[in-house]
Amino acid sequence: MIDKHMLNDTLNVLISIGIFGIILILLVTHIRNAKRIKKVRNTSVLLEELNKTNEKTHFHCCETKYTQSRMMLSKPAYDRYSCGHLLDDILLDAQHSFHKLLAKVKENREKYNDYKSEIDKLKSTITEEEAKRLGVPYQGYLEIEKALFAKQQLSPTVDVTLTCIVEYTSPAGRNHYSKSNTYSYTNVIQRLCALEEISKHKESETYKRKMERAKMTPKLRFAVIERDGRRCQICGARQEDGAILHVDHIIPVARGGKTEMSNLWTLCDMCNLGKGTQILENDV
Ligand SMILES: [Zn+2]
Structure with a gap:
């Protein structure tokens, strides 16, 4: 046992x-x-070629993730203010630095395309005899080479994300509200372009109005007053009665009105003021 x-x-x-x-x-x-x-x-000749390509390629170093948050002061303000509003504010505030960052990423993307097409052309040159001579099985050699090739490739920043967080905490700290949205490189670029278009459009509109107002020459002004019989076209007051006469746009320039005889009329001070705030405000 x-x-x-x-x-x-x-x-x-x-x-x-x-x-x-x-x-x-x-x-x-x-x-x-x-x-x-x-x-x-x-x-490996393949890895040597890859290293040579890596050495001559330089990418910009940049962060890939950005987060911006804004704490709102009241619940109604929180409700009104979207993540898209925050994105616009950030882009408008830091337009220059965002341009720089996006330009770097854009350059990286272009360079990466060239880099990728260059390294895609590289092929293994190892033969069965060479592998045997080195004492490494041919298939094993190829597998190791492939893995090292993948590992040694450069991977630059070709995308950035911007996360916008809007928050509100009630005074007693009882309630906390938060909303967030993450914008990709493409989203940010598109929004930035849209904002630029808007500002360009505004600038060109202001310029157009300025040019339109500049057409009001003393000669044109005199011609309008003469045509109108030197009288206010609303109340009929004359200069001789002590009225100060103005030449005014019937359709304000701000609303697309032209500076030409058919869109101009003579008004006295009082009537000009009485035209209404809406029109006066717009007729700047
Ligand atoms: Zn008048």
Whole structure:
């Protein structure tokens, strides 16, 4: 009869040998693989070409994620103010630095396309004989080379995201509200272009109005007053009665009115003021 303790001891020894064996196999495999990787790294023409391409390519370094948040002072303000509003405010406030950042990313994207097409052309040159001579199985060599090639490729920043967070906390801190939206590089570029268009349009409108008002010459003014019989066209007051006469746009310039005889009339001070705030405000 076999002693139970002896059986247990034998089992333990066998398990220990087994574990030791497995560790040994893993270790040997690891050392062998490390040696193969080193050999591939030192001999691969493909990797050498990749390194050369990497050395001559320079990308801009930039952050990929930006977060901006704004705390609102009241709940109605929070409700009115969207993440899109915050995006616009950020882009308008920091237009210059965003332009710089986006220009860098754009340049990276273009360079990355060139870089990618250049490295895509690179092919492995290893032959079965060469691999055999190096003591690395041909398929193994190719696999290691492929993995190293993928690992050593440059991966520049080609995208940025901007997360806009709008928050509000009630005075007692009882309620907290928060909304957020993340905008991609394309979203930001599109919004920035739209904002530029809006501002260009505004500028050109202001310019057009300025030019239109500049057409009001003393000669034209005199001609209008003469045509109108030197009388206010609303109340009939004359200069001789002490009225100060103005030449006014019937359709304000701000609303597309032209500076020409058909759109001009003579008004006295009082009637000009009485035309109504709406029109006066617009007829700047
Ligand atoms: Zn009048």
